[in-house]
Amino acid sequence: MASTYSLSELTLVKATPEQAIVTNKNSFIEWGTHLSLEQYLSRESILASFPFTSENFTVWVLVPRSTPETTTNILSSCETFARPALIITSSLQKQNCYSIASVFTPPEHRKNGYASYMMELLGKKLKENFHEVGFSFLYSDVGPVFYSRNGWKVFEHREIQFNIENENFNNITSDTINVTQLSYSDIEEITKYDCSLIEKEIDFNSNKYKVVALPTFECFEWTFARSKFYAKVKDLKEPNIWGAKATNKGNKVIGFVIWNYDFNDNVLQILRIRSPDTNTTKLLIQQAKLCASYCNSKKITVWNPDLKLFTETNIIEGGELIERTKSLPSLAWYNNKSSSKDEVEWILNENYAWC
Template sequence: MSSRFEHQDLVLVEANPEQAKITNRNSYMSWGYPVLTIGEYIKREEILANNEFTSENFKVWILISRKSSVNCNSTTLNDTEPEIFSQCETFKRKTLITLSPGQIKEEICYCITALFTPPKYRHKGYATTMMKILDNKLRYEYKATYSYLYSEIGPDFYSRLGWKIFAHKEIRFKVDGKFSATSRNSETIVAINQYNLESIVNKDCEIIKKELMKLNKKSVVILPTKPAFDWLFQKTKFYSKFHSDTDDPRLFGAMILKNGFVNENDNEEMLKGFIMWNHDFKENELLIVRFRSESPYMTRLLLQQAMHEAIKFQLTQIVLWNPDLKLFSISEDINIFNGIVVERTESLPSLAWYADDDDDVDWILNEKYIWV
């Protein structure tokens, strides 16, 4: 990627707290309106920015004039605040990479999100300039192994700048308010809540590491972590009060065990499968953020739990990203749950590889839990 940028008089700097508020005001009409007031939206962003997941891993970036950058250390809003031509955010994430069969290594990657250019500065090359500068920062200054993002503007813009599009299928299940599980089963199904979430996530990570070590091709996976799930669940609370008369969601999913309990002393083999969800009250959907199953039979049991949760909160659709279709009986399970497999046209997963010249890498577990 070229190191020469279209706007030589511009620099990309980390926003101070007051400048971060300006970026939130800039993007409010696109991402907060009309469900939240501008005050509620800014408050939401402040709370999320101080969550455990974001406190040390989150940065807001602004593209500004080089001349005005001398004022960016200011912590108060004043008449010399720089004009923001484009803006975005990054989250630092832990990733595992296969070096060879049986050998994996933990590295750092970055998620790029919330790319926004104020309307009066659009179609002038500012977003392109910002992404080129940011790409160089992450690659050389922050020593990232790769960066990833989810494009809401199609595949072309980010592909031109070096981000490779990856698989982006999803299954959409229409929620049937009259649904009931008719088949009995002998499995032990336990709810996932705040008390057992961390234990399940830790066990999942151990299983992921073992699975990754069996792969022959260079592959990457972003590890699920409890703070990341907490961040997603906390974001949901801002919209729940506008959607339903019921209480805030208390369940985060369901798991199938080989016995009736789970604790820190159990090994991961006792966790047969699970489904984790997040309630998107803004889009009226139940989003499956993490899914593990051993068979179509187990898939059916887990989806039954998701269907009941969606009905409880009057959600109209269940969405699962990049499913392993071998775990679904296409002619039976998906039809029973009114599901269809589609290619996503939004939130297209894209990855820019920095580690070496060979960017032929598989992106494993590209599920909703790594989206921010």
């Protein structure tokens, strides 16, 4: 029977390498679906080698204060990823933010308040550095209440779903727009272009603080590695198309879409979409549908899209707008001048930010 500790006996520390390995072994029962333990540990090792994680990644463990380096009494754990962000008020501030993932309590330690206490301590640690770290966010699979109690308030969580199984793929063309597919080597240039535009397009005329976790190449690279790993495990052909771009007659990029492959649920996930109008959106979504069909994906998802770009013909011909019940985007704001969710606008609350 597992020992029970009072919360006053516990502390939150950065995991040692040995503790980090134990947290992965522990969480296998939760997130190792479709994998053996060896495969799961291999996946985590591979993902940890990318710049998105290797330079900006921390594993946190809740442990007894008396034995902070224990590998046998890890009561709860989580991970944080430092990533570049923008905070917009009357001016533009470049800061870091943190995304939080893999919040896990081993079954034998549950029902003791450990995970809640861990999140309380983590929130305090992150807020202490609010001059360098403006906010943190996570994606809740346990509903809106648990994380909200410790400061992570749920934001918009709608998505558009396109069912591919009955798609007839009517050919959509344009005389003024050319759409081409994006290979892996194209993504870095597209993401740099996107980030530069985000800064230029910021509207400072608002009473709200605005925050955005930047869609940098590193976070896409990390996400693509997950897809490639599962393709290898399932003995599937590794994807070589990761999106599409739209250009005008002068060959200037006017829009793009970047996607990822969920080979467990057969879903093509649109991670980021930029489009100037509904016509361009149609053309980009058509490319996603064609690629999804080729890869035997049954569905396409788009998180929190700008609905002005999807208003034509029943959400761009066949899409359905729903509210998600999993991966609820939740954000904690660390600026002492404002603590209200209603005073903060989360810009580009899209799937690329998930981890």
